[in-house]
Amino acid sequence: xxxxxxxxxxxxxIATFLWSFRLVIVLxxxxxxxxxxxxxxxxxxxxxxxxxxxxxxxxxxxLIALGYTMVYGILRMINFAHGExxxxxAFAGYFTAVVLDDAGFLNYSPVTALISVAIMIVVAMAIxxxxxxxxxxxxxxxxxxxxxxxxxxxxxxxxxFLQYTFRGFFGPGIxxxxxxxxxxxxxxIPLLTIRWVELLVIVAAVVMMTVLYLFxxxxxxxxxxxxxxxxxxxxxxxxxxxxxxxxxxxxxxxxMAGAAGVLYALMFRQVTFFVGFIPxxxxxxxxxxxxxGNVPGAMLGGLFLGEIESIGPVLFLDGLGVPAPSQLxxxxxxxxxxxxxxxxxxxxLGERVTKDRA
Amino acid sequence: MKFVRIGALGLAAMLALSACGQxxxxxxxxxxxxxxxxxxxxxxxxxxxxxSGADSTLGIDSQRGVEIAIDDREGxxxxxxxxxxxxxxxxxxxxxxxxxxxxxxxTTLVALIGSACSDETQGGxxxxxxxxxxxxxxxxxxxxxxxxxxxxxxxxxxxxAHSDAFQGKAVAEFLYNExxxxxxxxIHDGSAYAEALQQVFTDEFIALGGEVLLQEAVSKGQTDMKxxxxxxxxxxxxxxxxxxxxxxxxxxxxxxxxxxxLEDTLLIGSDGMFSPDFIxxxxxxxxxxxxxxxxxxxxxxxxxxxxxxxxxxYGEDPLSAFHAHAYDAANIVFDAIEAVAIQNDxxxxxxxxxxxxxxxxxxxxxxxxxxxxxCSPTGDCGAPLIAVYQVTSRETGGxxxxxxxxxxxx
Numbered sequence: 018x019x020x021x022x023x024x025x026x027x028x029x030x031i032a033t034f035l036w037s038f039r040l041v042i043v044l045x046x047x048x049x050x051x052x053x054x055x056x057x058x059x060x061x062x063x064x065x066x067x068x069x070x071x072x073x074x075x076x077x078x079x080l081i082a083l084g085y086t087m088v089y090g091i092l093r094m095i096n097f098a099h100g101e102x103x104x105x106x107a108f109a110g111y112f113t114a115v116v117l118d119d120a121g122f123l124n125y126s127p128v129t130a131l132i133s134v135a136i137m138i139v140v141a142m143a144i145x146x147x148x149x150x151x152x153x154x155x156x157x158x159x160x161x162x163x164x165x166x167x168x169x170x171x172x173x174x175x176x177x178f179l180q181y182t183f184r185g186f187f188g189p190g191i192x193x194x195x196x197x198x199x200x201x202x203x204x205x206i207p208l209l210t211i212r213w214v215e216l217l218v219i220v221a222a223v224v225m226m227t228v229l230y231l232f233x234x235x236x237x238x239x240x241x242x243x244x245x246x247x248x249x250x251x252x253x254x255x256x257x258x259x260x261x262x263x264x265x266x267x268x269x270x271x272x273m274a275g276a277a278g279v280l281y282a283l284m285f286r287q288v289t290f291f292v293g294f295i296p297x298x299x300x301x302x303x304x305x306x307x308x309x310g311n312v313p314g315a316m317l318g319g320l321f322l323g324e325i326e327s328i329g330p331v332l333f334l335d336g337l338g339v340p341a342p343s344q345l346x347x348x349x350x351x352x353x354x355x356x357x358x359x360x361x362x363x364x365x366l367g368e369r370v371t372k373d374r375a
Numbered sequence: 376m377k378f379v380r381i382g383a384l385g386l387a388a389m390l391a392l393s394a395c396g397q398x399x400x401x402x403x404x405x406x407x408x409x410x411x412x413x414x415x416x417x418x419x420x421x422x423x424x425x426x427s428g429a430d431s432t433l434g435i436d437s438q439r440g441v442e443i444a445i446d447d448r449e450g451x452x453x454x455x456x457x458x459x460x461x462x463x464x465x466x467x468x469x470x471x472x473x474x475x476x477x478x479x480x481x482t483t484l485v486a487l488i489g490s491a492c493s494d495e496t497q498g499g500x501x502x503x504x505x506x507x508x509x510x511x512x513x514x515x516x517x518x519x520x521x522x523x524x525x526x527x528x529x530x531x532x533x534x535x536a537h538s539d540a541f542q543g544k545a546v547a548e549f550l551y552n553e554x555x556x557x558x559x560x561x562i563h564d565g566s567a568y569a570e571a572l573q574q575v576f577t578d579e580f581i582a583l584g585g586e587v588l589l590q591e592a593v594s595k596g597q598t599d600m601k602x603x604x605x606x607x608x609x610x611x612x613x614x615x616x617x618x619x620x621x622x623x624x625x626x627x628x629x630x631x632x633x634x635x636x637l638e639d640t641l642l643i644g645s646d647g648m649f650s651p652d653f654i655x656x657x658x659x660x661x662x663x664x665x666x667x668x669x670x671x672x673x674x675x676x677x678x679x680x681x682x683x684x685x686x687x688x689y690g691e692d693p694l695s696a697f698h699a700h701a702y703d704a705a706n707i708v709f710d711a712i713e714a715v716a717i718q719n720d721x722x723x724x725x726x727x728x729x730x731x732x733x734x735x736x737x738x739x740x741x742x743x744x745x746x747x748x749x750c751s752p753t754g755d756c757g758a759p760l761i762a763v764y765q766v767t768s769r770e771t772g773g774x775x776x777x778x779x780x781x782x783x784x785x
Contacts, residue, residue: 066635070601331605
């Protein structure tokens, strides 16, 4: 009787703590936002600008997150080397950009600038796909039937290997993309202060995600991938080439990441051997946020994370008088992750795996 | 008979012992211990600092200054070779702590030059001081390291770099008096260097009569600076001072041009960004901004021949701002070793560590490249002359360093 009472009290205490934690965060968010907006320090144009930056950054996260989510869907493993695939694409885009710049093609006119960007993206996608297929063949396929932890460690090892190989070849310094004058200019869109580069990133990402979605939903290979994701052995029994589906998944995810590498570098200019580390983690977070294994979820998670990072510090904390809120950008982003997972454990668009609360 | 024999034995024993005492010299007593360098072996000194990553130019630049100092002595000190070992501090407290532990574990190490970043010293100095070692930093500028009331963990620490108490003041004077600006905003990156420097600047700028509207911060490794720059733009300051390191500085400089409201704001950074890598990172957006740094024009005449030696040995101009300070630090250390080393007949030398530490701190009127240097009891050996340089199209076009400061003008 006593033990039962203690158990129930403990449960009640934990429940109270969890609920008060959620409540405090929601209060901070709501109160902070209210105070910031009411203070009138930032006008509507500023918020729109922040939202646009958040959307472009979020698009990059979404593209990378797609790779994570698709590989998890088909292999139930987190491909930690995916951030380095992204970095490989960024480097490939850099060298392409330098070649095009030296040839004078890059900055000749807006049209050539856009064609150059397209070439850079294609080259980056090719290199990233090559890297990912190699990693899959050498590091993951031999470990297909081992316990879940083993491919995870292999992925971390592959991540370090790629990072330091690139470091060995290209050194630890900063490589900066040549400036593309056309892209730095404001795009003439009414009501929005958006530069061409941000517009390019958002449009390119949306186009690629749409293509990917159609690929996964409407083509035979896409259906095969979904079948293998659902049940590998049954799919094999149905005559689906499992290996080919897996390699295709890696290739497609890597292509997205490679393009994301070029788009990210167009926005931020600097590329180093370590540039894939943090965006990789953020994109993985975004994939989990949207529901790991769920393709639209990854897109949504990426956009959500990008917007929170951009608008969050200013919106939530400025009104509360927190000094230097931008330093807490990552704190806010990951707290939002925790909050979303607390309320929806399988992510925003994930399936409810269990009926128990978190 | 028996007594004579005992006496003779005793005399023989005493003679033998004294003979031993001269050839296999017993080390002198020293509270921190003695490093014995056997005959034919090298005197080992270490350089520790950031040698990889975005800020590698800072550490490599200082390491080269030390190497040139060794070359100028033909690689020899007291008839022993000088061996330079290096450790990477990664410009973080954790990196500095790891590097310091590795170096402190080496009992044959005599002295150190370093670290490069103030964060590294913050993490590693306790280990070094406790091991009885002394380190002379060419580029740490955090003021608290050489305050009068610094605590005992810094007993083994001195520096030839200026303290940021001078640099923050110089920047404030430049902006208030020379440029006539009255409102400012600052951005730091949480590091020991940046946080202290922008605070000194803030205090001095306010003391002169200006107003600091906003003190913001970013994290190391942050790439998206638009939110923080939007906050700064909302405050609308005359000048934005961001004394951070190369990567973050590059992002801020590049993205400041993209944020509406900052078009008329003057941008200024400090010696953490004084490197051609920063110009690469920021791109054409860096044109027109200012950087504070040690005043190269105020260096001694011997600096010109140092530059020639650097170009001959490395094929390029120096990469950052503290190579001359590193050269001076190395020479102060070598002079101190020469002063306190006990040379034995068999060619070995004893270097007592407390005596070495005292000799370094007692340095006075050392003719260095950066000036005539004397060390204070709390380790300030630098000649703090700060200048402000402007990044013009010449620098963004690839020429480095800037030729002459815009302030002070002689």
